[in-house]
Amino acid sequence: MAKAEMKYDTQPENEEHSSLKGTLASVFILGAILVVTWVGVYFLYLDRF
Amino acid sequence: MHMHKFEKIWLIFGVTALLVFLTVLGVSAFYLGNQPPSCLATVDPEKVDTTAPFNEPGLKKVEGKDWDYELVFVAQAFAYTPGDVEVPLGAKVKVIATTKDVIHGFEVAGTNINMMVEPGYISELVTTFDKPGEYLVLCNEYCGSGHHMMTSKIKVVE
DSSP states (O other): OHHHHHTGGGOTTHHHHSOOHHHHHHHHHHHHHHHHHHHHHHHHHHHOO | OOOOHHHHHHHHHHHHHHHHHHHHHHIIIIISOOOOSEEEEEOOGGGGGGSTTTTSOEEEEOSSSSSSEEEEEEEETTEEESSSEEEETTOEEEEEEEESSSOEEEEETTSSOEEEEOTTEEEEEEEEOOSOEEEEEEOOSOOSTTGGGOEEEEEEEO
16 A cells, blocks of 8 residues: 555556545435435425414 | 545535535624524523513513514423413514523424523524414423423414
8 A cells, every 4th residue: 555655656547446436426415415405494494484 | 645536526515515504604693693592681580470571471562673572481390371372473573481490492383483491591583473373382391290291372363
């Protein structure tokens, strides 16, 4: 690991080795759920007196 | 430090969400003047019955204020005074509540009225009763053996 990090500057293709697509998708799915619940609760608040 | 492109994307998203939150909070508190229901107003809990406005609980019309009515509630184990009150539809009301003994809740089910009433403090909330119906007031802070019996009723009538 340490070696790979040291060699980072000469090995920019490192990014291709670790695919984070699934992580990105799950992070944004979770983010979307949070945003939808916030907005939902906010409109519930506006609708009530 | 090496950081994956995707990591940058979700960090920017997270930090933006945090900034939006803090901005909303700041605008709400400092520009719109929103404050918690119990905000520095105090009353001697042993003299609630003789201290205005708690010496006359119930709905009272007021003049020259931002609201049309004041609805005063006194909570004590295990009841509210008044136990039943009618509010005209569309009235802008300041709900003012306190307690004579322990901490009680003051929740009007199905509305945004939800405050904690603490001995020694006055909880206030201004709202416009714009939907007719019968609303249940209930205690949502455990206050003792009769907690589940502690209710009142607000009728919004035309």
